[in-house]
Every structure is written in C-alpha cells, then in structure tokens.
Amino acid sequence: MIYQYTGKTMKYCSICGNPVEQRIPEGDNRHRYVCVSCETIHYQNPNIVAGTVTVWEGQILLCRRAIEPRYGYWTLPAGFMENEETTMEAAARETREEALAEVDIQGLYSMIDVPHINQVHLFYRAQLLDGRFGAGEESLETQLFHPSRIPWSEISFPTVRKTLELFLSDMKTQQFGVHVTDIRHPMAKNN
C-alpha cells in the first residue's frame, strides 16, 4: 500500500511518557522533538516506498486500489518498506501482497524523491515467475496492460505515472537504466 501518515504532532516522549519540546539539540542545527525529562531526541526522517514494474509477455502489471487514498485508481504494486528487510525484498513483498504475484527482480529502475511528503519511491524491474497473479486484499483487481492500453487517466500517484512513462519509453529500445529524479509539490516555489 501507499498511504500517507496522519501528520499528527508529537506531544509526549514515547520512551518515558513526559512532554516533549521542540529545540535544537547540542551539536545539531535543526529543531527536534526532545523529551524534557529523559532528554531522548525523537528524530523524524523520510520513508521509503518500494515497488515493482512487473512485466509478462510485454505487458505491465497494475493493481486497482481497494483502499484510500486514490481508491479505484491504478497503481504499480508498492508500499512502505519495513524494518529488517532490503528494498528489493520490500518490492517483492508488496508485489506478492497486492498482486498475489511471485516475481524475478531484474534491477533497480527508478528512484524518485518526493520531498514535500518526506518519501523516496523506489521501483525495481521485475518479471512474473510463472504468469500467475491476482487481487490482494488492498486491490480491487489486478491486470496486465499492453503499453498502448495503460489507463493514463486513472493512475493513482505521480511517481507511478512517471515510472510508467519512463518504462514505456525504455521498452522501445530495451535499454533500461536507473532513473533518478524528484517530484516536487506543484505549489513549491523552486519548481
């Protein structure tokens, strides 16, 4: 799944339960949540979303989302990387969970920074192992799409759209490099 955190503000120390305050710790240059009692510094850092561009007989595997946000829209199988796994394992796991598909991962394909939501999206190229797939709990349906039939008007997220655009272009030459780019908030001043 790709979802967004609630963005609730930290008020209490998760270690000792006392209030936190925002201040710049010694030797640091940024405001952090710091416990007024046990002095634990609670860092907040970006999250990784990992997924696959999975191909079978020249067609691309997409899932139609059964959850918000973007219920009913099509996505590449992808979701938050978990602790104790690699990015590649995360990408394969998400493909298994959302598309009920076992894949052979072939290489990193895209890394897209999305700084306004504190995420980095990674997509690996993959092939279905045996052609089998289905709809996982978070998918209404899963389908293979010929490049000329991608449902562009119903794509869930900008990073999925960007990765599909790059991939379709590379399919013509069968030269798949690693694409590193970013997607900024449409209202960001520097874009």
Added chain:
Amino acid sequence: MIYQYTGKTMKYCSICGNPVEQRIPEGDNRHRYVCVSCETIHYQNPNIVAGTVTVWEGQILLCRRAIEPRYGYWTLPAGFMENEETTMEAAARETREEALAEVDIQGLYSMIDVPHINQVHLFYRAQLLDGRFGAGEESLETQLFHPSRIPWSEISFPTVRKTLELFLSDMKTQQFGVHVTDIRHPMAKNN
C-alpha cells in the same frame, strides 16, 4: 554523521501520552505499537543515509570522524537524510557539513541495504566545485586520497568500504554504473 539509534522500546503514545501495546492492526500482518487510548498506529521504518564519493583531480575526499561510533576512523561524508529534502540534497548537505565542501553531483553511485540496522545507504558521485574543503564539526580532518593510498585499515563502516572498493574498480575504466547491493549482519543465517 552516520550514527545508530538507541533502539529504546516505545512505551507511550507520542500523540496522547497513554500506554501503547504491540498488536497487529486490522488489515495489517505485522505487530505495531498501537495506542490503547487514541488508537494511533506508530509505524517504525528504515532510515536513509545519504553521502557522496567526491573526487578532485583523481583523488577521493574522506573525513576522519570526530564523533562516535568509529571515532578517528575515515568515512565518506554521509549522514541521515532529513525530512523535506531529496536524497541528492541530503548527500550534498552532508558533504558541506562534514567536509566543508561544495560539490557538483554527477549521479547515483551505490545503494546498499543494511537490513539488520534498518538502514539504506545511498552514495552519489560528485566533484569538488573549486578544490576547497575542510574539517566540519563532526570531522577531525578531511583529506584527498590517491586511490593507492586509501587508509583501508581505518575505514569506518562496511558500506563506505564497499562503495570505495566499487569506485576504485570503476575508476580504472571510468565506467560508473549504479551499484545496488546489501550488507547483512555477519551472523545472519541466510548469509
């Protein structure tokens, strides 16, 4: 900086201050810390460390660490990616902070998963803009090293060593691809 989190156990909800319990939320398949009062799910996810392999006139920029862990050992400039920045911005910022160097980033070089500490390390290839560098607050000294003089016995972290090994090999042909690999805990059963 590259450091490790304390690994303290979450006991209280950072939103409302009430106790958390470990359970599998509805629709999930993993144990999470969930607040017994406000029901907030506190996800824990891997962190990104970003840095550079910075070159100037065929030599590589290394910093000698002025902080624990690995005080006194040599590292590539790198540290935890912050919210609201891209991986590339993080890599350039860490190089500025630790090596007082402005760099021109040339491309992603290595992505190394380190699942036993829940980190993903990213190194970008870079060049010094004007040859200037120095020792930032977290560095005892910063130095350019000829490939034949890398202080191999005093390298700080496995991902730094691996990235340097790959880079020195690629320098011979001047063909720099993107290297994706992982480093597992030496005691891990599957390695």
